[in-house]
Amino acid sequence: MQGYIYPNEFELHWGLLIVVYPYLTGLVAGAFILASLARVFNVREVQPTYRLSLLTALAFLVAAPLPLLAHLGHPERSFEIFLTPNLRSAMAMFGFVYAWYLMVVLVLEIWFDYRKELVVWSRGAVGPLALIRRLLALGANDLSEQALRFDRRAGKLITIIGIPSAFLLHGYVGFIFGSVKANPWWSSVLMPVVFLFSAMVSGIALMLLLYVVINLLRFKPVDMVCTDKLAAFLFYALVVDFSLEMLDFTQRLYEAEESIKILSQMLASRLVVSLILLQVLMGTIVPLAALALVAPTFRRAALAKVPDELRRLVYVIVVVLVQIGIFSTRWNVVIGGQLFSKSLRGLTTYKVELLGIEGILMAAAILLLPLVVLYLLIKVLPPWQEAEVEIHPPAAGAVPAPASP
Amino acid sequence: MADERAPSGKPIPARAAPPLPHDRRAFLKACVAAGAAPLVSGMVVAQEPAAPAEGPRYDPREHYYGMGVDVDKCIGCGRCADACKAENNVPRDSHHFRTWVERYVIREDGETDVDSPNGGIEGFPERGGEGGALRTFFVPKLCNHCANPPCVQVCPVGATFTTEDGVVLVDEDWCIGCRYCIQACPYGARFLHPTRHTAEKCTFCYHRLVQGLMPACVEVCPTGARIFGEVQRRSSPLARFMRFNQMSVLKPHLNTDPKVFYANLDGQVR
Numbered sequence: 001m002q003g004y005i006y007p008n009e010f011e012l013h014w015g016l017l018i019v020v021y022p023y024l025t026g027l028v029a030g031a032f033i034l035a036s037l038a039r040v041f042n043v044r045e046v047q048p049t050y051r052l053s054l055l056t057a058l059a060f061l062v063a064a065p066l067p068l069l070a071h072l073g074h075p076e077r078s079f080e081i082f083l084t085p086n087l088r089s090a091m092a093m094f095g096f097v098y099a100w101y102l103m104v105v106l107v108l109e110i111w112f113d114y115r116k117e118l119v120v121w122s123r124g125a126v127g128p129l130a131l132i133r134r135l136l137a138l139g140a141n142d143l144s145e146q147a148l149r150f151d152r153r154a155g156k157l158i159t160i161i162g163i164p165s166a167f168l169l170h171g172y173v174g175f176i177f178g179s180v181k182a183n184p185w186w187s188s189v190l191m192p193v194v195f196l197f198s199a200m201v202s203g204i205a206l207m208l209l210l211y212v213v214i215n216l217l218r219f220k221p222v223d224m225v226c227t228d229k230l231a232a233f234l235f236y237a238l239v240v241d242f243s244l245e246m247l248d249f250t251q252r253l254y255e256a257e258e259s260i261k262i263l264s265q266m267l268a269s270r271l272v273v274s275l276i277l278l279q280v281l282m283g284t285i286v287p288l289a290a291l292a293l294v295a296p297t298f299r300r301a302a303l304a305k306v307p308d309e310l311r312r313l314v315y316v317i318v319v320v321l322v323q324i325g326i327f328s329t330r331w332n333v334v335i336g337g338q339l340f341s342k343s344l345r346g347l348t349t350y351k352v353e354l355l356g357i358e359g360i361l362m363a364a365a366i367l368l369l370p371l372v373v374l375y376l377l378i379k380v381l382p383p384w385q386e387a388e389v390e391i392h393p394p395a396a397g398a399v400p401a402p403a404s405p
Numbered sequence: 406m407a408d409e410r411a412p413s414g415k416p417i418p419a420r421a422a423p424p425l426p427h428d429r430r431a432f433l434k435a436c437v438a439a440g441a442a443p444l445v446s447g448m449v450v451a452q453e454p455a456a457p458a459e460g461p462r463y464d465p466r467e468h469y470y471g472m473g474v475d476v477d478k479c480i481g482c483g484r485c486a487d488a489c490k491a492e493n494n495v496p497r498d499s500h501h502f503r504t505w506v507e508r509y510v511i512r513e514d515g516e517t518d519v520d521s522p523n524g525g526i527e528g529f530p531e532r533g534g535e536g537g538a539l540r541t542f543f544v545p546k547l548c549n550h551c552a553n554p555p556c557v558q559v560c561p562v563g564a565t566f567t568t569e570d571g572v573v574l575v576d577e578d579w580c581i582g583c584r585y586c587i588q589a590c591p592y593g594a595r596f597l598h599p600t601r602h603t604a605e606k607c608t609f610c611y612h613r614l615v616q617g618l619m620p621a622c623v624e625v626c627p628t629g630a631r632i633f634g635e636v637q638r639r640s641s642p643l644a645r646f647m648r649f650n651q652m653s654v655l656k657p658h659l660n661t662d663p664k665v666f667y668a669n670l671d672g673q674v675r
Binding site: 091 | 587
């Protein structure tokens with residue numbers, strides 16, 4: 001503690017779990033936006049990641065409310081957000097935005113996208129997997145050309161609705177912080193926008209990482225055209241994200257409002273590692289430089305010609321750095337916003353505990369859970385292109401077995 | 406005697422408040438006898454005043470409360486913070502306060518030192534040799550019961566609300582403990598109760614108001630630095646205080662419209 005803080009500010013109210021929450025929803029929104037790129041804007045290069053992105057978004061979305069729930073003083077009352085929402089509260093909208101996104105957008109889109117395969121895979125097959133797939137198909141077994149066309153059109157429509165929904169989901173998370181006028185570190189109209197672009201950055205980086213790692217684990221070749229395109233998108237998103245953050249920073253510095261003194265002190269003493277080193281340097285500038293050098297960002301060819309294996313390695317390092325950087329961004333927003341007193345006269349500290357409901361182990365468990373969910377989803381709904389089923393209406397009986405994931 | 410008067414300072418109008426028992430022991434006994442255990446919960450009291458069945462019910466529409474603080478009168482004794490803790494069963498540690506007293510020392514070099522050791526309950530230690538003091542003063546702090554309260558706006562389930570008589574309360578049976586209200590309060594006036602895990606704050610001693618009593622902090626202040634009462638009733642001591650002093654509120658730029666009004670407030674106070 002340094003200077004004066006209000007007595008009630010001794011305890012930090014939003015801890016590590018609330019850092020994890022926007023990080024998770026960011027990954028959801030980012031992965032979904034990437035999937036939409038493939039679908040709506042027909043970016044063929046990233047097609048191999050389309051279904052994987054949808055499943056990833058779903059897996060992370062399932063885990064997203066858990067940190068919130070674990071953080072509540074009375075989790076058993078959480079349903080009140082649905083039953084008696086205060087319509088003037090940004091947070092009360094969580095339930096509705098979440099339910100809309102989960103049920104209407106993601107689950108529906110995945111269902112329409114996989115319906116054909118679900119029917120084909122479960123037809124004539126036995127065992128628990130086939131049973132699950134038969135249940136998931138919800139009794140819809142029409143494989144006529146007309147039905148398949150409807151699937152495609154419905155899927156596309158949902159994706160088109162889904163893009164603004166993904167923006168809404170994460171923009172809304174930014175708004176939760178950006179609308180707190182009591183907190184000069186949070187209160188910024190740019191907050192939802194910065195959250196959105198950092199979501200895209202983290203989502204694209206996650207999909208690049210998952211795509212490379214999963215293919216290596218499956219001993220399948222990595223499609224470098226796809227990773228190059230993902231790397232290029234990651235670069236663009238990083239540029240926009242970083243520009244917005246710098247704009248926010250410059251604006252604050254230039255306006256130099258009442259809070260500038262304490263915020264500068266906080267930056268110089270409490271956030272050196274997490275903001276300057278991890279978020280800006282390692283999480284943004286190094287990845288930007290590396291991508292500008294080896295990825296085909298500006299022209300069709302990269303600035304430096306690098307063999308595929310090395311480029312892949314650079315990509316993997318870059319996306320890991322980007323993930324660390326984005327996690328630090330969330331940390332700097334959530335924790336940074338509570339390290340200074342609202343009296344603007346003092347700084348406090350945050351010590352993360354290891355055990356306990358808001359500790360590191362809990363946070364790690366919540367961060368790993370989506371990967372477990374994703375593994376299960378992949379088992380049931382293999383997202384690989386070779387598992388996809390081509391159907392010509394008369395030959396609906398030709399049933400290729402799903403590739404083992 | 407304060408306990409013979411309504412919060413407005415006026416003698417209690419017969420229809421506005423219940424008849425008052427004269428000593429505290431009798432009063433408490435009467436409460437217990439009336440099965441008024443939930444007295445501590447502002448919400449329950451608001452709906453069902455613990456007035457004797459034959460007495461007139463408390464009508465919140467007849468009141469609109471605020472508090473005045475005369476900074477020049479505060480001597481930093483911390484009795485208010487202590488009485489608040491006793492009256493409202495606030496945790497006795499030094500990190501949970503519904504009201505507290507800050508000491509400001511404006512040094513000759515222009516710097517400002519602020520402290521509030523244990524909320525001022527044990528008084529303030531002598532200052533060391535940090536240079537001469539230009540001005541020193543004490544500032545009592547509490548929930549401002551804003552007319553435009555950001556805490557009420559952000560509460561996702563509507564567990565924190567403004568009563569008709571202008572008091573911001575928390576329903577501890579409804580609060581989910583998300584702590585958004587604590588983040589939204591610009592004044593650090595809220596905390597999470599360490600065992601109940603719900604948001605907590607000053608209630609203006611609502612359980613006392615409905616009995617026609619003053620908030621505990623007002624009652625114990627030896628110098629009359631806290632003036633409680635009706636904001637809008639011209640004859641109330643608060644209205645008079647506001648007429649004869651220049652009023653300031655804390656952080657006016659945030660447009661929260663506080664109903665705790667300070668007289669003789671230094672610009673250094675945040």
